[in-house]
Amino acid sequence: MGISRAATRATATIHDADGGMASKRDVILEAATQVFLARGYGSASMDAIAKQAGVSKQTVYAHFGGKAALFGAIVQARSDSIADMIPRPGAPVGDPGEALEAIARRFLTIVLSPEAVARFRVVMAESGRFPELARVFYDSGPKRATLALAEFLGRLDESGVLRVPDSQLAAGQFFAMVRGDLFLRNLLGLRQPTDAADVDAVVRHAVGNFIAVHRPSSAAE
Amino acid sequence: MGISRAATRATATIHDADGGMASKRDVILEAATQVFLARGYGSASMDAIAKQAGVSKQTVYAHFGGKAALFGAIVQARSDSIADMIPRPGAPVGDPGEALEAIARRFLTIVLSPEAVARFRVVMAESGRFPELARVFYDSGPKRATLALAEFLGRLDESGVLRVPDSQLAAGQFFAMVRGDLFLRNLLGLRQPTDAADVDAVVRHAVGNFIAVHRPSSAAE
DNA sequence: GTCTATAAAAGGATAGAC
DNA sequence: GTCTATCCTTTTATAGAC
Numbered sequence: 001m002g003i004s005r006a007a008t009r010a011t012a013t014i015h016d017a018d019g020g021m022a023s024k025r026d027v028i029l030e031a032a033t034q035v036f037l038a039r040g041y042g043s044a045s046m047d048a049i050a051k052q053a054g055v056s057k058q059t060v061y062a063h064f065g066g067k068a069a070l071f072g073a074i075v076q077a078r079s080d081s082i083a084d085m086i087p088r089p090g091a092p093v094g095d096p097g098e099a100l101e102a103i104a105r106r107f108l109t110i111v112l113s114p115e116a117v118a119r120f121r122v123v124m125a126e127s128g129r130f131p132e133l134a135r136v137f138y139d140s141g142p143k144r145a146t147l148a149l150a151e152f153l154g155r156l157d158e159s160g161v162l163r164v165p166d167s168q169l170a171a172g173q174f175f176a177m178v179r180g181d182l183f184l185r186n187l188l189g190l191r192q193p194t195d196a197a198d199v200d201a202v203v204r205h206a207v208g209n210f211i212a213v214h215r216p217s218s219a220a221e
Numbered sequence: 222m223g224i225s226r227a228a229t230r231a232t233a234t235i236h237d238a239d240g241g242m243a244s245k246r247d248v249i250l251e252a253a254t255q256v257f258l259a260r261g262y263g264s265a266s267m268d269a270i271a272k273q274a275g276v277s278k279q280t281v282y283a284h285f286g287g288k289a290a291l292f293g294a295i296v297q298a299r300s301d302s303i304a305d306m307i308p309r310p311g312a313p314v315g316d317p318g319e320a321l322e323a324i325a326r327r328f329l330t331i332v333l334s335p336e337a338v339a340r341f342r343v344v345m346a347e348s349g350r351f352p353e354l355a356r357v358f359y360d361s362g363p364k365r366a367t368l369a370l371a372e373f374l375g376r377l378d379e380s381g382v383l384r385v386p387d388s389q390l391a392a393g394q395f396f397a398m399v400r401g402d403l404f405l406r407n408l409l410g411l412r413q414p415t416d417a418a419d420v421d422a423v424v425r426h427a428v429g430n431f432i433a434v435h436r437p438s439s440a441a442e
Numbered sequence: 443g444t445c446t447a448t449a450a451a452a453g454g455a456t457a458g459a460c
Numbered sequence: 461g462t463c464t465a466t467c468c469t470t471t472t473a474t475a476g477a478c
Contacts, residue, residue, distance in 0.1 A: 024461085040346050042263020045453060056463050061455065063461090125261055125346035127410035134409040142405060169426055176401040181393045184363060188355040189348035205390055213430045245443085266471060277445050282473070284443095449474070456467075 025063050028053045032060075033074045037118035041071055041126045068130075075123055075133050082110055082145040086152050096161050097211055103149065104178045104203045111179065112194045117186045146171045162214045170214065177206040246284050249274045253281075254295045258339035262292055262347045289351075296344055296354050303331055303366040307373045317382050318432055324370065325399045325424045332400065333415045338407045367392045383435045391435065398427040 022030075031053035035044045046067055050057040064070040085106035087099060110116055119137075127134035150171040157164040164170050180202050185191045243251075252274035256265045267288055271278040285291040306327035308320060331337055340358075348355035370392035378385040385391050401423050406412045 038349065040261065040263050042261050042265075043350075044263075046455080047453070057454090058456080058464085059462055067454070121345055121348075124408045125342055127342075127408070128259070129264075131410055134411060138406065138409050138411055142402070146402070166426075169422065172402045173398050173423075173426060173430070176397050177394050180397040181363070181367070185359065187345045187348070188359050189352055190355060190359055201390065202394075205387075205394060209394070209430070209434045213433050267473085268471070278472090279446085279474080280444055288472070443478105445476105445478080447475085447477100449472105451470105451472080453470075454468095457465085458463105459465105460461100460463080 024053075024055060024059065028055060028060055028063055028070075029074060029077060032070050033077065036071060036074055037115070037122055040122055041067075041129070046070075071126070072130065072133055075119070075130075076136060082107065082141055083148040085110075086145075086148040089151070089155070093155060093159050093161060096156055097207055099152075100174070100207045100210060101203060103152075104174075104206060105199070107145070107175065107178055108182070108194075108199055108203065111183060112186050112199075121187060142175075146175060149174065160216065162211070163216045164214050170210075174206065174210050177209065178202065180206070245274075245276060245280065249276060249281055249284055249291075250295060250298060253291050254298065257292060257295055258336070258343055261343055262288075262350070267291075292347070293351065293354055296340070296351075297357060303328065303362055304369040306331075307366075307369040310372070310376070314376060314380050314382060317377055318428055320373075321395070321428045321431060322424055324373075325395075325427060326420070328366070328396065328399055329403070329415075329420055329424065332404060333407050333420075342408060363396075367396060370395065381437065383432070384437045385435050391431075395427065395431050398430065399423065401427070 028049070032049045035049045035052055038044075039048075044067075046057055046060060049070070050060050053060070060070070064073055085103050087093075093099075123130075123134055123137045146168070150167040153162065153164045153167040153170055156162040157167065182191070182194075182198060182202060186194075249270070253270045256270045256273055259265075260269075265288075267278055267281060270291070271281050274281070281291070285294055306324050308314075314320075344351075344355055344358045367389070371388040374383065374385045374388040374391055377383040378388065403412070403415075403419060403423060407415075
């Protein structure tokens with residue numbers, strides 16, 4: 001959890017918590033992430049970041065040009081791959097209910113994680129000042145996940161397991177249902193631990209509704 | 222559209238944009254709303270607020286104690302009544318599809334408005350610093366709307382028009398579907414004008430799916 | 443209540459030594 | 461590359477006159 005200021009340094013390298021080697025640049029990046037996500041862009045100070053990283057402020061400026069550039073770096077740093085939960089195009093199509101349930105759980109686990117929530121918050125809050133960051137964030141996150149799910153739904157449609165005319169729209173509404181109110185509450189900080197029971201209920205209802213609407217015998221849509 | 226609490230006071234009143242009378246307190250409140258929503262809490266300055274309001278900084282401090290208190294005032298000022306779109310308990314129950322569609326459109330109109338989006342952004346961004354504000358915001362906004370819709374769905378269930386066992390959960394998922402991806406994109410600033418065609422498609426699919434799932438003959442849920 | 447002026451502190455960014 | 465020390469601007473908050 002700490003950044004491990006146990007700097008056994010020969011030249012500009014320290015041992016991080018994982019036992020590996022972390023360059024000073026990575027240490028700064030990690031510290032900046034914590035400070036920016038905790039306080040937001042406007043209230044975060046370069047002083048606090050330098051202090052958290054255990055380096056001088058000038059070192060921060062040497063690696064990244066300034067506050068705005070550093071912020072851009074921490075936002076783009078690690079995009080949690082939300083799209084990796086969708087079965088690959090080659091994979092066999094099993095029970096759609098089970099597959100969707102697994103996808104929904106994986107989705108919620110990532111999306112409700114404190115770090116993802118904090119990242120979402122800060123990108124959203126600063127979307128006016130950094131529109132291009134918001135675009136990158138959306139494209140590599142929500143949009144990519146929706147496209148991946150739409151592709152999967154398209155395969156289910158072709159194989160006749162489900163009936164999904166507009167896979168793009170259906171994918172969006174599936175994720176919307178899964179997010180539901182939980183994501184909203186997390187964004188507002190109204191829920192510290194992710195309630196497992198609530199997650200269960202939401203997932204089951206979302207999947208059940210989706211299957212009910214898109215099953216081949218259904219007249220809807 | 223202004224806050225204009227029509228304070229006809231002898232001293233300390235000016236004419237606002239609407240031609241009505243606005244107390245200096247309201248002028249400050251309106252100016253603070255604009256500055257806070259545009260820049261966020263951390264980047265907003267009391268100087269900018271005073272300048273925007275056309276008063277001196279000391280006047281701002283005289284009315285509200287400081288920056289934090291002023292922020293609290295502007296957040297709680299006007300909670301856009303999202304719950305007012307639900308048919309009152311006494312109203313006759315007509316076609317559920319039409320009613321839900323009207324509710325969905327009204328919901329999106331309010332939720333996607335630039336001011337509502339900006340308000341949501343800033344409350345969310347500062348939920349760590351002002352947890353009680355986030356709670357008030359949630360209770361008077363999303364939660365109130367969901368409860369109102371749940372009550373309406375309960376009536377539909379009783380009258381046999383729809384079959385809604387868990388009206389609370391159903392209401393949450395209905396709003397989630399209606400929000401869909403549009404709200405997310407708006408929060409990230411990726412959509413300046415609210416695309417009417419997209420709104421239409423989302424509303425129709427959300428209502429259609431909801432009806433399909435909860436129609437009395439349906440086996441789902 | 444409202445203004446001008448100012449205090450006191452913090453923040454972003456840079457200079458220069460090593 | 462990294463550090464210490466510093467510059468200059470901005471910012472929150474307050475004094476004191478009217």
